[in-house]
Amino acid sequence: MKTLPLFLGAAFLLAACEPVNDDATGSDIAFIAELPEGVRAIAATNQNLEAVAVDPVDNCYVYQHRNAVETTLLPLRTREGRPICIQKPEPAPEET
DSSP: HHHHHHHHHHHHHSEEEEEEEEETTTEEEEESSSSSSSHHHBBBBOTTTTSSSEEETTEEEEEEEEEOOOEEEEOOBBBBBOOOOOOOOOOOOOOO
């Protein structure tokens, strides 16, 4: 199952991001213009897949949730309830 995080990481690098200033959350968020198909396939239903970004703090996908009271970013989760994250690439070993 180690290939899934690598696939998601590679797919994210190829995905275009669209910076959006969201006045409701008060932050600049780089929403992904086209969510990779692999992420769509494992994401649970009832999540907004049209406004997804990657949280730079933990490299996990978040989605924009709006309701009558607030707009917030929530972790994008699989059908089993696990967060969907991108594996950080390993730094290349230094040559001596």
